Amino acid sequence: MLRALLAGLAAGAVLIGAAPADQPAPLRLCADPSNLPFSSSSEAAAKAGTPGLYVEIGQAVASALGRPMETVWSLSYFEKRNLRATMLAGRCDFTVGLPAVDDFMGPNVIFSRPILSVGYAIAAARDVRISALGDLDGKRVAVQFATPPQSLVATRDAVTAATVMDPEEGMQLLAQGRVDVAFLWGPSAGYDNRALLHDAFQVTPVDGQWMRYDAAIGFARKDKALRDQVNAVLPGLAPRIAELAAKYALPTGPAVTLAAQTPALAATAEPAHGGDERR
Amino acid sequence: MAILGANRGDCDVETSGKGVNVGTRNAWLGRTCFALGLLAAVGAGAAARADEALDKAAADPNGWAMAGHGYDNSRFSPLTQINTQNVGHLRLAYSFQLASLRSNESSPIVIGDTMYVSTSWGPKFVYALNAATGERKWTYEPDIPDDVLQYACCDVDSRGVTYADGKIFVGRLDGKLAAVDAATGKELWVADVVDYKQGSVITSPPLVVKNLVITGFGGGEYGARGSLQAYDIKTGKLVWRTWTVPGPEEPNNDTWKGDSWQHGGGVPWLVGSYDPKTNTVFWGTSNPAPWNSAVRSTGNGDYGKLTNLYTSSTIAFDADTGKIKWWVQSTPEDAWDYDGVNELVLADLPVGGATTPVYMKADRNGFFYVVNRDTGKIVSAEKYVPTTWATHIDIATGKPAEVADQRPGPGHPVKGVCPNLIGGKNWQPMAYNPQTRLVYIPSNNVCMDWSVSDVTYHRGVFYLGGEFPPHPGPGGYLGQLVAWDPITNKQVWGVKSDLPFNGGVLTTAGGLTFWGDLHGFFHAYDAKTGAELWKMQLGSGIGAGPISYSVGGKQYVAVVVGRTVSLPAFLGDIGKAMVAATPEGGALFVFTAD
Numbered sequence: 001m002l003r004a005l006l007a008g009l010a011a012g013a014v015l016i017g018a019a020p021a022d023q024p025a026p027l028r029l030c031a032d033p034s035n036l037p038f039s040s041s042s043e044a045a046a047k048a049g050t051p052g053l054y055v056e057i058g059q060a061v062a063s064a065l066g067r068p069m070e071t072v073w074s075l076s077y078f079e080k081r082n083l084r085a086t087m088l089a090g091r092c093d094f095t096v097g098l099p100a101v102d103d104f105m106g107p108n109v110i111f112s113r114p115i116l117s118v119g120y121a122i123a124a125a126r127d128v129r130i131s132a133l134g135d136l137d138g139k140r141v142a143v144q145f146a147t148p149p150q151s152l153v154a155t156r157d158a159v160t161a162a163t164v165m166d167p168e169e170g171m172q173l174l175a176q177g178r179v180d181v182a183f184l185w186g187p188s189a190g191y192d193n194r195a196l197l198h199d200a201f202q203v204t205p206v207d208g209q210w211m212r213y214d215a216a217i218g219f220a221r222k223d224k225a226l227r228d229q230v231n232a233v234l235p236g237l238a239p240r241i242a243e244l245a246a247k248y249a250l251p252t253g254p255a256v257t258l259a260a261q262t263p264a265l266a267a268t269a270e271p272a273h274g275g276d277e278r279r
Numbered sequence: 280m281a282i283l284g285a286n287r288g289d290c291d292v293e294t295s296g297k298g299v300n301v302g303t304r305n306a307w308l309g310r311t312c313f314a315l316g317l318l319a320a321v322g323a324g325a326a327a328r329a330d331e332a333l334d335k336a337a338a339d340p341n342g343w344a345m346a347g348h349g350y351d352n353s354r355f356s357p358l359t360q361i362n363t364q365n366v367g368h369l370r371l372a373y374s375f376q377l378a379s380l381r382s383n384e385s386s387p388i389v390i391g392d393t394m395y396v397s398t399s400w401g402p403k404f405v406y407a408l409n410a411a412t413g414e415r416k417w418t419y420e421p422d423i424p425d426d427v428l429q430y431a432c433c434d435v436d437s438r439g440v441t442y443a444d445g446k447i448f449v450g451r452l453d454g455k456l457a458a459v460d461a462a463t464g465k466e467l468w469v470a471d472v473v474d475y476k477q478g479s480v481i482t483s484p485p486l487v488v489k490n491l492v493i494t495g496f497g498g499g500e501y502g503a504r505g506s507l508q509a510y511d512i513k514t515g516k517l518v519w520r521t522w523t524v525p526g527p528e529e530p531n532n533d534t535w536k537g538d539s540w541q542h543g544g545g546v547p548w549l550v551g552s553y554d555p556k557t558n559t560v561f562w563g564t565s566n567p568a569p570w571n572s573a574v575r576s577t578g579n580g581d582y583g584k585l586t587n588l589y590t591s592s593t594i595a596f597d598a599d600t601g602k603i604k605w606w607v608q609s610t611p612e613d614a615w616d617y618d619g620v621n622e623l624v625l626a627d628l629p630v631g632g633a634t635t636p637v638y639m640k641a642d643r644n645g646f647f648y649v650v651n652r653d654t655g656k657i658v659s660a661e662k663y664v665p666t667t668w669a670t671h672i673d674i675a676t677g678k679p680a681e682v683a684d685q686r687p688g689p690g691h692p693v694k695g696v697c698p699n700l701i702g703g704k705n706w707q708p709m710a711y712n713p714q715t716r717l718v719y720i721p722s723n724n725v726c727m728d729w730s731v732s733d734v735t736y737h738r739g740v741f742y743l744g745g746e747f748p749p750h751p752g753p754g755g756y757l758g759q760l761v762a763w764d765p766i767t768n769k770q771v772w773g774v775k776s777d778l779p780f781n782g783g784v785l786t787t788a789g790g791l792t793f794w795g796d797l798h799g800f801f802h803a804y805d806a807k808t809g810a811e812l813w814k815m816q817l818g819s820g821i822g823a824g825p826i827s828y829s830v831g832g833k834q835y836v837a838v839v840v841g842r843t844v845s846l847p848a849f850l851g852d853i854g855k856a857m858v859a860a861t862p863e864g865g866a867l868f869v870f871t872a873d
Contacts, residue, residue, distance in 0.1 A: 032738065032739070035738050035739055038739040075426055075429045076736070076737075076738055076739070077429045077430060077476075077478070077737070077738065078429060078737075079735070079736040079737060079738075080735070080736070081428075081429070082429070097739065098736065099734040099735070099736060099741050101734060103732065103734075104734060104735065104736070118741070119741075144740065145502045145542050145568075145569060146502070146568070146569040146570075146571075146742060147740065147742045148742060148743060150569070150571075150574055151571045151573065151574060151689060154536070154537075154571070154573045154574040154578075155573065160537065161537050161538060161539075161574075162538060163537075163538050163539065163541055163542055165477070165502050165542070166738075167740070185739070185740040185741075187739070188739065188740065210743055213734055213741050215741075
């Protein structure tokens with residue numbers, strides 16, 4: 001009898017473990033395993049309590065919806081290709097930090113309301129004043145390959161560009177005194193300045209054509225209900241998101257507007273090979 | 280004065296130091312002899328020894344020794360057993376499943392009675408088969424990382440392998456070059472060519488010349504700086520590397536603005552050719568990067584000396600040392616993504632009353648180049664597809680006469696520019712038949728608009744994408760197999776297709792031209808007239824070039840099928856039609872006639 005009871009309890013336990021009614025299904029975040037400040041799957045990042053801004057925003061969203069979160073890791077070298085193979089293939093449910101514009105993989109990808117304003121930033125020593133594009137003249141400026149700052153700087157013959165392949169390389173050039181200014185993706189520059197360079201530099205947000213964007217949370221088109229649920233909790237999460245932005249050292253404060261004399265000259269483009277596939 | 284220095288000058292004089300290359304400033308054509316990043320001189324003894332096994336294979340009329348048949352990339356088989364009379368009775372000898380779907384672009388090679396064929400995805404497999412029966416002899420399964428697709432811009436393709444010295448050489452998507460034992464498939468050495476995580480992958484077979492295995496790599500759009508690299512055939516050690524974008528200590532670095540040369544593209548990612556008579560290796564280079572030409576030049580076509588050498592060019596290298604002998608740049612300060620990588624087909628043509636050693640190139644920019652391969656002097660450069668961006672090429676200087684408002688640039692969108700970015704011809708190989716004296720070109724007829732598009736995304740960083748909606752070219756067709764007379768520069772016949780990006784070509788002394796299309800049909804035509812003599816549905820779109828060979832006294836024709844996936848994603852509704860035309864596939868079909 002006792003044995004039967006125990007067996008029954010064990011069976012019940014198994015059933016309870018699988019019962020979705022008592023344990024809501026996890027919300028699955030799509031994230032890059034090696035892309036701080038946005039996301040990292042590394043043990044070191046977990047130990048340091050910095051799994052990444054987008055991971056922590058994801059956790060806040062899941063928690064507000066009363067659901068546990070799982071992370072599905074995949075490289076985002078070609079983000080559109082990656083999202084097709086992950087989120088649009090049903091392997092994960094939501095991606096934090098996508099450009100909040102319908103043309104970015106719309107209509108297959110749908111978006112929450114914007115959660116952050118992100119953009120490029122100027123990192124320089126605290127006594128260097130950059131308030132207009134002309135202030136870069138005569139300076140050595142680190143810019144990332146194929147980004148709008150590279151194109152903008154190319155309009156000034158008096159600027160010596162130092163082209164880098166990722167923001168961290170640009171911040172290292174700045175730290176080594178090999179450039180005077182680093183004109184890079186703001187969240188990366190801010191984070192590297194704090195995490196690697198002990199806030200040695202001032203990081204100022206930049207405004208102007210192609211320089212600032214709204215970031216949102218993206219979902220597959222079929223998950224409109226989930227998107228609406230997330231939209232409903234986002235206003236309440238604003239303070240938490242602001243706290244996280246500060247934790248990861250997103251550049252804040254008044255933005256400096258850097259623009260070419262002819263605005264259209266700032267336009268740049270990369271061919272859509274792989275990274276920009278459209279279907 | 281662009282021609283200055285193009286066809287004169289002693290190499291020894293021109294190697295004397297910086298500034299000696301003045302004569303080639305503003306040169307779209309040029310001739311110098313200088314070493315770019317020469318790592319080690321080749322021992323004279325080693326360099327003098329030809330690879331006998333490869334020479335023997337290449338001289339065998341029954342074989343198909345290299346991806347393009349021979350060093351000339353002619354894709355011409357001298358075999359006649361299958362001919363215009365009996366091709367209608369072509370029947371399947373065998374088929375072989377490649378066990379790897381999508382983007383199978385391999386030209387098999389046949390050495391003796393063994394066929395070697397690679398698959399997509401790395402390659403996932405290289406197979407050695409009994410070329411008469413399809414019976415498998417061995418399988419090589421390289422250790423390819425799972426994440427290569429993340430870094431391969433334009434699909435997970437392999438265009439074949441290379442034989443020499445009892446080995447099979449395999450360029451891989453993980454940026455490595457491997458040598459395996461041709462008898463057993465055992466891996467002998469693996470050389471690191473390039474870091475695939477920078478977006479550089481190897482998709483094409485290397486070229487073996489004497490004791491050197493020569494390869495390039497892809498990734499021009501993603502910040503790579505191009506180079507051609509030669510490895511010792513026995514050990515896999517790097518022997519020379521020649522940068523195809525010159526650094527500050529090299530001539531023509533001043534064709535780049537600022538530090539843009541460091542990530543200038545110009546990668547030689549397709550196949551090379553070789554002329555033993557002059558010991559010259561020929562290779563085409565990709566477009567420059569980034570696409571905003573204002574970063575690397577003037578951005579407006581008034582490029583002056585900022586031509587971005589040696590991108591979108593054909594380069595002649597000394598085979599032993601990698602020294603650049605001369606170059607022909609087809610698209611200076613490219614802004615259209617007109618790669619110059621298309622293969623160089625070597626032939627001796629009667630032009631101007633004399634037999635002239637030439638290379639022929641159906642450039643992506645829409646012009647068909649015939650160039651004296653001993654001197655780098657352009658013989659002719661005429662439009663072979665509808666082409667709007669330039670009216671003509673000045674054959675004395677090589678400079679294109681650009682059409683106003685057809686050059687996209689910063690703040691300057693364009694409409695209706697032809698060809699579009701896949702080019703008048705893409706990687707799919709053409710064939711030259713010395714008997715008909717015709718070149719069979721798998722051409723595209725697609726045009727595009729070009730503008731800056733909305734934001735896109737790379738590892739958390741937002742930037743701007745280019746948008747280039749394609750349109751069908753004039754005439755209401757999208758692709759055409761063009762039989763082209765390279766002497767009169769006229770189309771002799773053509774077969775039109777409602778899809779672009781069709782397969783490579785084979786031509787034979789049996790008076791035949793074989794061509795596969797994206798609908799999965801494999802066709803045989805009368806090489807003289809274009810009359811279709813046979814066709815068969817093979818189940819998936821065809822990109823690869825067919826081959827022909829003979830074993831045991833019987834001639835065979837072989838082709839790999841399995842359509843592309845990534846490329847159509849660049850082409851909007853046209854791309855959707857390309858994908859919808861057939862299922863993905865991955866198979867080898869081998870035909871014979873009784």
